Structure formats: structure tokens, C-alpha cells
Amino acid sequence: MDLSAAKNEIMHLLSRVDPRELPKLVEWMKNSDELDNYFIDNExxxxxxxxxxxxxxxxxxxxxxxxxxxxxxxxxxxxxxxxxxxxxxxxxxxxxxxxxxxxxxxxxxxxxxxxxxxxxSHSFSIMELRFLFHHVLPDLTGLMLVDVGSRLGAVLYAGYLYSSLARLVGVEISSEFIGLQKMVVQKYDFADRIEIVHADICTQPGLLQSADVVVLNNVFEYFLDQDSQIRAWLCIQQNVRKKGALLVTVPSMQEALSALQPSGDGLDISPWVEELPLNYDVYLGMDSDPDTLKQIHLYRVL
Ligand SMILES: C[S@@+](CC[C@H](N)C(=O)[O-])C[C@H]1O[C@@H](n2cnc3c(N)ncnc32)[C@H](O)[C@@H]1O
Structure with a gap:
């Protein structure tokens, strides 16, 4: 049933409810966690x-x-x-x-x-991942995503389950996390679309050049010193050049890069990408947290 048919059904139902009970019913619909069960999907x-x-x-x-x-x-x-x-x-x-x-x-x-x-957190929550693949990114059928710093692999597994991306590549510098991602990919049979690469992203320009979507979730700030962060951002800027390619960042690129000024002066993003507006006002169950979602930003390569 689509949204408009569902609205009609609900209005039909409400028209049959005893008017004295109606406020309680609407209150229950707005606040009850009993309805949260409907937000649990197989994925x-x-x-x-x-x-x-x-x-x-x-x-x-x-x-x-x-x-x-x-x-x-x-x-x-x-x-x-x-x-x-x-x-x-x-x-x-x-x-x-x-x-x-x-x-x-x-x-x-x-x-x-x-x-x-x-x-x-060094990973997205499941709620944020649903927001990302259902409300931030468009239909990704047949496209390729690179998660820079894939850590536990959360973005890759959610992308596998919630989208029809053809190829999902996780690049991670830490060997311990590579082992964990490989274990999950094997156990859950994800290897037909997910690849895990153990490398510093700066050594993988080819992957960045072919990506249609690049995810950068709090990727460098905690893990690299200032000079290495600037080097990594320059590498992203020089290689994610495909017109229309999308970048998802947490926090905003402006915030991540302003922390690197003045040494990061070469990192002017305005000729490279434009930020796309997002609707953060999405109900994703009782654990929805609009403040966390507002950290997620989307950019398109010009
Ligand atoms: C905050 S975690 C992101 C986790 C994951 N992308 C997610 O959203 O759930 C950042 C990860 O980036 C990795 N990392 C940092 N610098 C890197 C680099 N230059 N190349 C590859 N991985 C890097 C870190 O080891 C860390 O695991």
C-alpha cells in the first residue's frame, strides 16, 4: 500500500472512532512505542x-x-x-x-x-544507516560506493541490504578491523557485492576516481595527525572528480576542514562540490535522534 492509500485508510478508520476516544488514539499514535514494531524490517x-x-x-x-x-x-x-x-x-x-x-x-x-x-561513536548506528540509505541517498541501483575507513563495515552491510548498489568497497587502514569485516562478509555471504581493501585511502586513487558515492564518517579527525588529515583530504578532493558523484560526510566538510586551518588553506571546496539540502525531520522509530542525523551532510561533485 502506498502513502496516499494508507492515509485514506487511516482517515476512514478515524471517522469511525468514538469522538471522545479520538484524542487518546491520536496521542497513542504519536507517542506509543508499541508502533515501533512496524519500524523493524528484515534488514x-x-x-x-x-x-x-x-x-x-x-x-x-x-x-x-x-x-x-x-x-x-x-x-x-x-x-x-x-x-x-x-x-x-x-x-x-x-x-x-x-x-x-x-x-x-x-x-x-x-x-x-x-x-x-x-x-x-566511530560507527553509524542502525538508525543512521536507515536514514542514509532510505532518506539521504537516491536510488543507487548498479552504482559503486566507497566507504573510506570502513572499520566494522556497518556502511557496507547496510548498503548491501538497503540498496541495489552493484559494488561496495570498504577501505580501512587498521588490520584488526579488516579481519572482522572479512569474517562478517564470509558468514553472511556478502562477497558477491562487498570488497574489503586493507590500505591507506591515499594509496587508492583509482577507487576514488570510479566511485559514485563516497562515505566519510568522522574518518580522519581521531585517527590521523593534522598533516596526514590534510594530505588525506587533498587526495579525496583530487580524485573524487566524477561529475554528479555524491559524498556523505560527518561532520560537514566545512567543519572538518575548518579544524585544519590555516595549514589546510589549499582545501577550498566551493569549486569542487555543492551541498544538497536534507530533510532531517524523519521519524525512524522511538530511537530517532534528529540531532545526530543533523551531523550527516550530502555533497554533489560539480
Ligand atoms: C569513525 S570510523 C568510520 C566507520 C565507518 N565508516 C562507519 O561509518 O561506520 C573511521 C575509520 O577510518 C579509518 N581510517 C582513518 N584514516 C584512514 C586512511 N587514511 N585510510 C583508510 N582508513 C582510515 C580508521 O582506522 C577508522 O576505523
């Missing part, structure tokens, strides 16, 4: 099963000791890393209740003064 169930498999294969903080720069940057901020693909809001609440995670940190060790701890 989400597969993604949840992959997340469950991965949770048993990585440490709880989903970071490896080889990622010393990322660990150091997180430690220096008032943030803690919780991987949003592995742990949804409900799982985070459960970890907090079990005392395995805290939502607060101590402002002065030993005192009672605490402040809310900001969580940062």
Missing part, C-alpha cells in the same frame, strides 16, 4: 545479528590498543567511545544500569562534582 534484524556477532569479537570499547592516537584523543576530551552500531540506546542504558558504563564523569577526582559525559 534491521540482519544488521542487529551482525552487531551481536561483532560484540563478541571486539573489546567493549570497540577500539584496539594499536589505535593509540584515537585512544589518546578520546582520553583528552570529556568523551567516551561507545560504538553506536554495536550498542543502541537500549543497550547503552543496560550497560549504565549494570554499572559497566557511566553517563557522568568526575570534574575533580574524589569530589561529588560530576558532569554529563558525551558519547562519541
Amino acid at each position: 534491521k534484524v540482519v544488521l542487529q545479528s551482525i552487531a551481536e556477532d561483532l560484540r563478541t569479537s571486539v573489546p567493549p570499547e570497540a577500539t584496539f590498543s594499536s589505535e593509540s592516537l584515537a585512544l589518546q584523543k578520546i582520553r583528552q576530551s570529556s568523551r567516551t567511545h561507545v560504538d553506536a552500531f554495536l550498542y543502541d540506546e537500549e543497550a547503552v542504558d543496560a550497560l549504565c544500569e549494570e554499572g559497566k558504563l557511566s553517563r557522568n564523569y568526575c570534574l575533580h577526582c574524589g569530589s561529588q562534582r560530576t558532569a554529563p559525559l558525551e558519547f562519541i
Whole structure:
């Protein structure tokens, strides 16, 4: 049933409801999590099963000791890393209740003064992935996507399940995460469309040149020093040149690049890409979080 037929059915139903009960019914439709079951699709169930498999294969903080720069940057901020693909809001609440995670940190060790701890994730959540493939990107049938820094592979698995992309390539610099992605691709039989490449993206200009969609989710900031970040962005800018190709970034390119000024002065994006407006006001179930979605930006190569 399409949207307009569904609206007609609902209006027909509402016309038959006792007017005294109508406000309660509408309130229930707006706020009840009973309706959330209708937002669970088969693809989400597969993604949840992959997340469950991965949770048993990585440490709880989903970071490896080889990622010393990322660990150091997180430690220096008032943030803690919780991987949003592995742990949804409900799982985070459960970890907090079990005392395995805290939502607060101590402002002065030993005192009672605490402040809310900001969580940062190195992966998209399943909710963000549904937003990405259903509401941000157009029909991708037959096209090729490159996920720069594919980590646990969340973008690749969601792209496999939620789109008809012909080819999904994940490029990841960390060998530990390459092993995990290969394990999932094999177990879930994704190898006909997903490829995993263990490399620094700067050594893969050919992949960037052929890509129709390039995903850059918080990709360099936590993992590379300033000079390497500038080098990586220049490589992206020089090679993602196919007219009409799409780039998805978190945060916006302007925000990522302004953190690199003034040394990143060569990185002027205006002659290269235009930003496309997105509608963030999309209901994706009770765990919808418009503030998180607003971090996602879409650009088209000119
Ligand atoms: C925040 S994670 C992105 C995860 C994934 N794309 C997602 O959205 O769920 C960034 C990843 O980029 C990788 N990375 C950083 N610099 C890279 C580079 N130059 N080449 C390839 N991977 C890189 C990091 O190792 C890290 O796993």
C-alpha cells in the first residue's frame, strides 16, 4: 500500500472512532512505542545479528590498543567511545544500569562534582544507516560506493541490504578491523557485492576516481595527525572528480576542514562540490535522534 492509500485508510478508520476516544488514539499514535514494531524490517534484524556477532569479537570499547592516537584523543576530551552500531540506546542504558558504563564523569577526582559525559561513536548506528540509505541517498541501483575507513563495515552491510548498489568497497587502514569485516562478509555471504581493501585511502586513487558515492564518517579527525588529515583530504578532493558523484560526510566538510586551518588553506571546496539540502525531520522509530542525523551532510561533485 502506498502513502496516499494508507492515509485514506487511516482517515476512514478515524471517522469511525468514538469522538471522545479520538484524542487518546491520536496521542497513542504519536507517542506509543508499541508502533515501533512496524519500524523493524528484515534488514534491521540482519544488521542487529551482525552487531551481536561483532560484540563478541571486539573489546567493549570497540577500539584496539594499536589505535593509540584515537585512544589518546578520546582520553583528552570529556568523551567516551561507545560504538553506536554495536550498542543502541537500549543497550547503552543496560550497560549504565549494570554499572559497566557511566553517563557522568568526575570534574575533580574524589569530589561529588560530576558532569554529563558525551558519547562519541566511530560507527553509524542502525538508525543512521536507515536514514542514509532510505532518506539521504537516491536510488543507487548498479552504482559503486566507497566507504573510506570502513572499520566494522556497518556502511557496507547496510548498503548491501538497503540498496541495489552493484559494488561496495570498504577501505580501512587498521588490520584488526579488516579481519572482522572479512569474517562478517564470509558468514553472511556478502562477497558477491562487498570488497574489503586493507590500505591507506591515499594509496587508492583509482577507487576514488570510479566511485559514485563516497562515505566519510568522522574518518580522519581521531585517527590521523593534522598533516596526514590534510594530505588525506587533498587526495579525496583530487580524485573524487566524477561529475554528479555524491559524498556523505560527518561532520560537514566545512567543519572538518575548518579544524585544519590555516595549514589546510589549499582545501577550498566551493569549486569542487555543492551541498544538497536534507530533510532531517524523519521519524525512524522511538530511537530517532534528529540531532545526530543533523551531523550527516550530502555533497554533489560539480
Ligand atoms: C569513525 S570510523 C568510520 C566507520 C565507518 N565508516 C562507519 O561509518 O561506520 C573511521 C575509520 O577510518 C579509518 N581510517 C582513518 N584514516 C584512514 C586512511 N587514511 N585510510 C583508510 N582508513 C582510515 C580508521 O582506522 C577508522 O576505523
